Amino acid sequence: YTGKRDGGDQVTGPVLVTTAVDADPLVGTSVGEAVARGEFQLLYQPIVRLADGRLGSVEALVRWQHPRLGLLTPDTFLASAARAGQLSELDDWVLRAATREFAAWQRAGGPEAADVALNVNVSTDRLLTPGLGAVLVEATRAAGLDPALVRVEVPESLLVDQLHAATEPLEELRAAGYKVTFDDVGAGGTSLRHLREVRADGLKIDRSYVQGILTDDRDRALVQLLVDFAEGAGLVVTAEGVETDEHREALRAIGCRYAQGWLFSRPSALSELRTRFPS
Numbered sequence: 716y717t718g719k720r721d722g723g724d725q726v727t728g729p730v731l732v733t734t735a736v737d738a739d740p741l742v743g744t745s746v747g748e749a750v751a752r753g754e755f756q757l758l759y760q761p762i763v764r765l766a767d768g769r770l771g772s773v774e775a776l777v778r779w780q781h782p783r784l785g786l787l788t789p790d791t792f793l794a795s796a797a798r799a800g801q802l803s804e805l806d807d808w809v810l811r812a813a814t815r816e817f818a819a820w821q822r823a824g825g826p827e828a829a830d831v832a833l834n835v836n837v838s839t840d841r842l843l844t845p846g847l848g849a850v851l852v853e854a855t856r857a858a859g860l861d862p863a864l865v866r867v868e869v870p871e872s873l874l875v876d877q878l879h880a881a882t883e884p885l886e887e888l889r890a891a892g893y894k895v896t897f898d899d900v901g902a903g904g905t906s907l908r909h910l911r912e913v914r915a916d917g918l919k920i921d922r923s924y925v926q927g928i929l930t931d932d933r934d935r936a937l938v939q940l941l942v943d944f945a946e947g948a949g950l951v952v953t954a955e956g957v958e959t960d961e962h963r964e965a966l967r968a969i970g971c972r973y974a975q976g977w978l979f980s981r982p983s984a985l986s987e988l989r990t991r992f993p994s
């Protein structure tokens with residue numbers, strides 16, 4: 716099988732495609748066993764600078780090549796990994812693999828790739844479990860990667876559910892030189908108070924708002940509000956779910972600096988990513 720799956724990945728090679736998972740993928744196994752069997756893999760999706768179409772960053776997105784169920788996207792296994800208390804173990808594998816793969820890609824890419832950053836997703840479970848900073852420091856050192864190029868994406872819901880518990884671990888990451896980015900802003904229940912109280916370096920506007928900007932004045936106004944806030948507060952702002960030229964043009968008009976979505980690229984093998992996209 717080669718080509719685009721319904722889930723949106725760009726994959727080549729033999730893949731057993733599953734569209735619906737009725738079974739818990741963790742039944743009869745564990746994250747640790749699947750890691751040991753080499754079943755997890757990472758795809759990477761570009762984050763593009765709208766001003767000139769250059770690659771600004773890549774986001775690592777985990778996939779599970781499950782022996783029975785096929786290639787699984789995270790929505791089919793993150794919740795069961797969390798229920799089993801194994802999500803932190805998976806996130807640690809992702810951090811180590813992503814920093815290693817990305818650093819190798821960057822070295823091979825020469826000056827074009829030198830200032831590209833790496834975005835990695837970290838679950839609320841992982842953030843609130845001690846040791847994240849140590850794992851990251853060890854992983855970036857082993858990879859020879861500058862912490863300032865690593866953007867740790869944390870779910871916006873974290874701010875709502877765990878505001879106080881999250882503040883210290885997030886500050887620790889920033890003190891060690893890593894960048895903190897709020898993911899899916901607008902999808903959960905972030906209030907102005909959260910944006911005011913918790914320090915971050917970036918925010919990503921949830922794709923539900925981005926997809927409304929062409930048809931809904933209120934969505935457009937809210938995207939504008941978030942972009943203006945980010946600009947004023949010195950945060951790197953990225954729009955998610957950019958699927959069409961019209962989305963891109965509307966975002967540029969609003970002053971949004973970075974964009975991510977199928978218009979530019981599906982999640983892909985790192986080796987297949989271009990460093991420049993039509994602007």
Ligand code: C2E
Pocket residue numbers: 723760775776777788789790793806809836837838868898899922955956957958975976977978982
């Ligand atoms: P996310 O961090 O918000 O990642 C963006 C998701 O949107 C990805 O789904 C991506 O494939 C999808 N996407 C990108 N562009 C478009 C577009 O233009 N249109 C549409 N409709 N979708 C688009 P994916 O890879 O299935 O990941 C889903 C979520 O799983 C991620 O959302 C993230 O929250 C979580 N996740 C992924 N990898 C990891 C990981 O290593 N650790 C943890 N803890 N969570 C992860």
Ligand code: MG
Pocket residue numbers: 774836868898
């Ligand atoms: Mg993310």
Ligand code: MG
Pocket residue numbers: 898899919955
């Ligand atoms: Mg997101």
Ligand code: MG
Pocket residue numbers: 899921922955
């Ligand atoms: Mg999202």
